Amino acid sequence: MAGPDAVERTLAAIRRRGGRVTDQRRAILTVLFEQDDHVSVDDLVGRVHDRLPDVHVSTVYRFLETLESMHLATHVHLGHEAAMWHLSEHHRAHVVCAGCGKVASVDPALLAQWSSDLLDSIGFALAEQHFALAGLCRECA
Amino acid sequence: MAGPDAVERTLAAIRRRGGRVTDQRRAILTVLFEQDDHVSVDDLVGRVHDRLPDVHVSTVYRFLETLESMHLATHVHLGHEAAMWHLSEHHRAHVVCAGCGKVASVDPALLAQWSSDLLDSIGFALAEQHFALAGLCRECA
DNA sequence: CTAAATGCAAATTATTTGCTCCATC
DNA sequence: GATGGAGCAAATAATTTGCATTTAG
Numbered sequence A, B: 001m002a003g004p005d006a007v008e009r010t011l012a013a014i015r016r017r018g019g020r021v022t023d024q025r026r027a028i029l030t031v032l033f034e035q036d037d038h039v040s041v042d043d044l045v046g047r048v049h050d051r052l053p054d055v056h057v058s059t060v061y062r063f064l065e066t067l068e069s070m071h072l073a074t075h076v077h078l079g080h081e082a083a084m085w086h087l088s089e090h091h092r093a094h095v096v097c098a099g100c101g102k103v104a105s106v107d108p109a110l111l112a113q114w115s116s117d118l119l120d121s122i123g124f125a126l127a128e129q130h131f132a133l134a135g136l137c138r139e140c141a
Numbered sequence C: 001c002t003a004a005a006t007g008c009a010a011a012t013t014a015t016t017t018g019c020t021c022c023a024t025c
Numbered sequence D: 001g002a003t004g005g006a007g008c009a010a011a012t013a014a015t016t017t018g019c020a021t022t023t024a025g
Helices: A004-016 A023-034 A041-051 A057-069 A108-122 B004-016 B023-034 B041-051 B057-069 B108-122
Strands: A073-076 A084-087 A093-097 A103-106 A124-126 A133-137 B073-076 B084-087 B093-097 B103-106 B124-126 B133-137
Touching (some): A023 A057, A103 A108, A103 A133, A108 A124, A124 B093, B023 B041, B023 B084
Parallel strands (some): A093 A133
Antiparallel strands (some): A073 A084
């Protein structure tokens, strides 16, 4: 999904904002666009190295930060381990099973309903979730 | 709330399980019981030092771990910073305002409703929340 | 040419662990 | 007196930062 053109389009947007287009950035973006799920920085670096060895972790962290500030990518925490990254378009709310660690995503419509429930109850709307919800899947319940 | 007797009762429970009662543990528990809100380990250590100087952070961490394994205390993550600790009885689900950082708690009844919504939707029940929900308070919305 | 990005090493932060010594049971 | 706990220092793990060097625009 989202061919190499998507990568180039994103790079162009970065250039427009005064950012620079480098081989490293292209490689990182390519991997992110290939991914239809979230990735840890570690895995991300691994995949990036397949196409461009020697890209440094700090480069990846810094670029992810840049993407996040442009609202093109975000990270979520599923548990105590390293954060998971993905393109913003893939953003969802996650539930992690406390038993087996299985991860599922919450239907956005449901989330919207909860948000309005919460607004009625304590005056808070739900925002984009930054941490996973804890749950129990059918098998572990 | 929950006088010093509560502390002694807890200590007794620990002793029954083969654990030992020390001045450090009494001090830590006392502070936890005084608290009607969650505390970071840092603050906790600070308050503990008011009654018993020189208690080491690692002692606090280890005892909290013990309490958690006995289901007497838990920690939650409100954001990227250090975890917050509290006695299990005080457990609630939290929402943190993405704008101002204000923290509120979610009505347990509401949470139960959401849990059954989620069960219908994807077969996950909600468990005790380990991470805060992200939200927006009325002022920041 | 000049500002932005990279690579690398060193710093941070919160938490954990190994070990020796002390104190509770 | 046996063993669990305390204190301290050193180890982790994920992420951040300072700085000298490279490179895109």
